[in-house]
Amino acid sequence: MTIRILPAIGDPDAARAVTSLLNQLPDAEPAPAVADGTALLDALAGAAAQPAVDTGPGPAVAALPEVVLVHERIGPTPALELIREIALRFPAVGVVLITTDAGPALFSAAMDAGARGIVGLPLGYDELAARVQAAAQWAAGVRVHLGGNPEARPGPAGRLVTVTGAKGGVGTTVAAVQLALAARAAGRSVALVDLDLQSGDVASYLDVQFRRSVVDLAGIQDLSVRVLQDAVHDHHTGLALLLAPEEGERGEEVDDRAARQILGALRSRYEVVVVDCGSQMQSANAAAVELADVALLVTTPDVVAVRAAKRQVRLWDRLQIRKAEDTTTVVNRLTRSTEIQPPVVAKATGTRTARAHVPAAYKELQPCVDAGRMQDLDARSTVKQALWALAGELGLVESPAARQGRGSHRARPSLTGRKRKALTTGAAAGSGTGPGAASGAASGSGSGSGAGRFGVRRGQATAAGGPGPFDPAGPYEEG
Known part of the structure; x- marks a missing residue:
């Protein structure tokens, strides 16, 4: 799913920095930043007012960006008031606040106003990516209930x-x-x-x-x-x-x-x-x-x-x-x-x-x-x-x-x-027999690969026979 992002940042230098990071996000489609809260509300209202081609609320909802980024110094309306108005008028949009104060008091106030997350300054790629993706998944879930996209799902299910x-x-x-x-x-x-x-x-x-x-x-x-x-x-x-x-x-x-x-x-x-x-x-x-x-x-x-x-x-x-x-x-x-x-x-x-x-x-x-x-x-x-x-x-x-x-x-x-x-x-090429090796049977020849993250409880091996005299600290250590 493409994530459409509308940044609302008044400072041109900050807007360029945010846009640069957004362009690195997978599936992100950032729009040009708007300079103030009035322009942001006008842009959202214009998207919501696009002519409907189907019945129901779907087309208007579908035209809105999934995520809006609001800088704490956006003006002329205070950021929290702006977030509250967006949440009331455009409930299918996930709002993320960009702020220098990411403390618990502001976090609680932002959540009460309707924000879906906070990103602290200076911006970091991983934190920005996580907040944007979480807000986009939330917005997708809301749009399913509003009928905006029958094929969409709130997030990964399988x-x-x-x-x-x-x-x-x-x-x-x-x-x-x-x-x-x-x-x-x-x-x-x-x-x-x-x-x-x-x-x-x-x-x-x-x-x-x-x-x-x-x-x-x-x-x-x-x-x-x-x-x-x-x-x-x-x-x-x-x-x-x-x-x-x-x-x-x-x-x-x-x-x-x-x-x-x-x-x-x-x-x-x-x-x-x-x-x-x-x-x-x-x-x-x-x-x-x-x-x-x-x-x-x-x-x-x-x-x-x-x-x-x-x-x-x-x-x-x-x-x-x-x-x-x-x-x-x-x-x-x-x-x-x-x-x-x-x-x-x-x-x-x-x-x-x-x-x-x-x-x-x-x-x-x-x-x-x-x-x-x-x-x-x-x-x-x-x-x-x-x-x-x-x-x-x-x-x-x-x-x-x-x-x-x-x-x-x-x-x-x-x-x-x-x-x-x-x-x-290719600097991180994994080990193997080469790109031409074919995947093999679970007990036979060929090449295979598997990697993973899985939190099963660690248990004792059930195979008969204990470990032999081989010392893992010896041959396994790389010189």
């Missing part, structure tokens, strides 16, 4: 799960596919997105030939239901598939802004959105990891993969994408004789490890992988049982009663300029 591979060949894609199938089998509406933009293989694992991909949505500003349906493939399993492009070079067209918009549209229409992020970190899948309610990092229990997992976690931390403690690591291809057990992986990476571990049983997977029909994996497969148990651990197959009790998810802030620049220039 649960976003990202699956990232520590490196190529760890089994990311099969993990993502099976998690999506488990959620769908539980009766939930599920979208499976392939954001491994250069080498995504979700289509190959589900035997799909579909000419549209996520790239077709990248340049569209307003993702309506019809536009989204045209790009999504309805698989016979009930999954809604948004696939990676056939031409890997076109993946560069999907940046972090497009990814946020696409994932937001999907979350507003599906209960669960599972994203295969691959193992190569780019701005689009980095944005997905940052937004995720549940972020999984898939690794195998070997020194090379665990080192790669540690590098991935450190990368996310340096770019402020995700903290290690908000990441859940899934250990794939685990056996009793494996020297590196899940507690060792958790200690080496600083992440949580999922209680469900995936066993090494590629023979179970090979017929389905070769046929491109991962949905036909036998229910007796130990790999399928482990991954569906993981879905249960993550709450993707919870009962309807539990679903109703679960609150809405807080939207996470978007990529900052520093993160976007680092990922765009």
